[in-house]
Amino acid sequence: MKSIVILISGRGSNMEAIVRAGLDGVRVAAVISNRPDAAGLAFARAHGIPVAVVDHKAYPDRAAFDAALAEVIDAHTPDLVVLAGFMRVLTETFVRRYEGRLLNIHPSLLPAFPGLHTHRRALEAGVKVHGATVHFVTADLDCGPIVVQAVVPVLADDDEAALAARVLAQEHRIYPQALRWFAAGRLSLEAGRVRLRDEPATSAGCVVPPVEG
């Protein structure tokens, strides 16, 4: 059984998708928010998951906040820390502490559109495909080794909200998938590179009926 701690800042729909997926071999030890008013906390509480708030406003700087956050995380001794709409930039010290044990989801096909307002920027750039990325976190923002991506089309009449919704549906699919791999012991970071042990062979292609006569 792998224990995970999920960090959120707001709505928490990715956290919800992970919890609802009921992943074999995954125990959500805690949900932690840096905002006391994060909507996702109610869902976690209602599902009996321990919640904690580490309010970044209560700390003088990033280092102090990250140290307090790490203390709360470590009390749960997680195998993996899952950033799910966690909107704080983390210090290098924090990132190094959880090297290979820290995943994030970003709403673009990285390395395109790191940072904020990805859907607006995708529309402005006129790209024809967009998507989401699950990646290991490194000290460089939205730049860590890529675990899995999902691609969606950008349609002619899309606005930011329509595109965001299409991407979000895929986020809710690929984050549980990445965690399934992790729980099965198939996903790791080795020497700074993602290692995903091979998928078992499944498809045998079409079944061609024997030709008679």
Ligand code: GRF
């Ligand atoms: C998601 O689009 C995630 O990729 C981004 O922020 C959004 C958070 O949504 N980092 P939610 O809180 O998981 O609903």
